[in-house]
Amino acid sequence: MQTVVLAAGEGTRMRPLTDRLPKPMLPVAGEPLVGHCIEGAIAAGASRVVVVVGYEAETVRESLSSREWPVPVEFVVQTEQRGTADAVRAAREALRDGPFAVLNGDVLYDDSLRELFESGPAVGSFRVDDPGSYGVLETEGDRVHGVVEKPDDPPSELVNAGAYVFPEAALPWLDVEESDRGELELTDVLQRTCESFDVTAVPFDRWLDVGRPWELLAANEWKLSEADGRLAGEVSPDADLRGHVTVEQGATIEPGAVIEGPVYVSSGAHVGPNAYVRGATYLGPDAKVGHAVEVKNSVVMADSHVPHLTYLGDSVLGRGVNLGAGTTVANLRHDGEPVRLTVKGNRVSTERRKFGIVCGDDVKTGINSTLNAGVTLSTGATVDPGETVLRDR
Ligand code: TTP
Incomplete structure (x- = not known):
């Protein structure tokens, strides 16, 4: 056909x-x-x-x-x-x-x-x-x-x-x-x-x-568990890989990292030491998840860094993003309602109880910044140290 x-x-x-x-x-x-x-x-x-x-x-x-x-x-x-x-x-x-x-x-x-x-x-x-x-x-x-x-x-x-x-x-x-x-x-x-x-x-x-951005998460949730599961990168014997994990050649998993699949680690990406990456998470080429960082159910595209002391959940990061040390992402509303996100100027329900943030390429957050559930940061946006971001920018 x-x-x-x-x-x-x-x-x-x-x-x-x-x-x-x-x-x-x-x-x-x-x-x-x-x-x-x-x-x-x-x-x-x-x-x-x-x-x-x-x-x-x-x-x-x-x-x-x-x-x-x-x-x-x-x-x-x-x-x-x-x-x-x-x-x-x-x-x-x-x-x-x-x-x-x-x-x-x-x-x-x-x-x-x-x-x-x-x-x-x-x-x-x-x-x-x-x-x-x-x-x-x-x-x-x-x-x-x-x-x-x-x-x-x-x-x-x-x-x-x-x-x-x-x-x-x-x-x-x-x-x-x-x-x-x-x-x-x-x-x-x-x-x-x-x-x-x-x-x-x-x-x-x-x-x-x-x-829409949350459907990119859903797409990864579907396809990550069908990835080939090869462990071709450098995986420390002191790292703990559980479930369906794929590590491309050229990726590095440091000691103390805990990775619960389905997770995909692309070539050049670096995880740990002492990082916790939970499914379903995709780490793009040359992405970095460093010490004392927890990443859950997220897409982290090429060249994006989450280097220290951060929680990132149910989120999508474009390319070249840097989250400063101590950046924390909220992914749940206190009223338990689905998180809403801006799509073409309108706030719409993601129909997800848990959803974090969307960052365009080259977003930089300062240390100890707090990003609320459903926030979109546009391409190149910056967040000051210690800032709490409740609205899109
Ligand atoms: P849409 O999802 O309607 O359009 P889009 O992909 O541009 O997204 P958005 O609405 O967010 O701007 O398109 C359905 C499919 O058709 C999609 O695979 C893209 C493709 N498409 C074209 O190839 N040419 C076109 O002119 C349009 C409108 C869509």
Whole structure:
């Protein structure tokens, strides 16, 4: 099955993490987010993959083309991010005869993708309790009649999982009109396909749309336990590694470190002495977790340092962050309500009782600073020594 992977979006809901790094390149258990999508597609039977790049296109293309893939992986550029139908249209010339699959590149799929690829015109679906904020499928049995965006009265609990198999006949239908929200939408192409073909809803058992910072944590929680578990770095015999821990070659684990998996320690990263790293945590290349630091359920990207006497929980740090000695992160509200975070200017629930902070690249905190649950620090922000930060900056 020829497969188009959409990876041109700007990732505005993921800011500030995407200020300098395109969303498809955000790290998930040692590989870029979009890498998981491509691997999933290949495992499901993709014969070739056409990746649509756009925002920070070169970064995505360089990273993916430096890898050896078992099937051809090609790239096309969507010059302006006008919507998902427009993104597939950018790939139209590269497609050959026959049906084609389309996958949102910022989604984690399970093995059900294979069933989707084998099903002819089809759309992946995922059952949720509260479908009103998604595209919801109108179904009769496993047949799809259409899709409604964010309905007040959802016709089913099955949401559009962003994975499709279209017949070749759908290629001209990619020239859709702008939707009410001003985008060229692939769901309009799906709607048209449902009118002319029998389209099957293929249920996914596990599925994760990675659009907002806490979903990057969830993505790592999922994939960290599937990492290969190699201990290729320098691990002190006096370190205590428990559960599923992966240590890349070039990483160092010092004496007294306790690491409870699932944890991934990338090349050049340094843990300890006497550090406590708990699952699910990803430490990026050249990250540092030093003496008397506890890191729990967090993503610490490349070159970020948490060198002394710090608690960091349920948080996402971009690249080149430095947390000063004694920095403490709160990750729980006293009223037990889910922590809220700012996404595109609105405070929204993370639906997590525990969530800490989000730091853009190059954030620096002073010694003994305190950062409240749900705070976002923008790229390059600084915090004075001893400061308590209750609001985004
Ligand atoms: P979205 O999640 O709708 O958009 P986005 O990734 O840019 O994120 P945000 O809403 O936070 O700005 O996109 C769904 C998928 O489609 C995703 O994999 C990116 C891709 N896409 C394109 O390739 N081109 C586009 O023009 C758009 C809008 C999305």
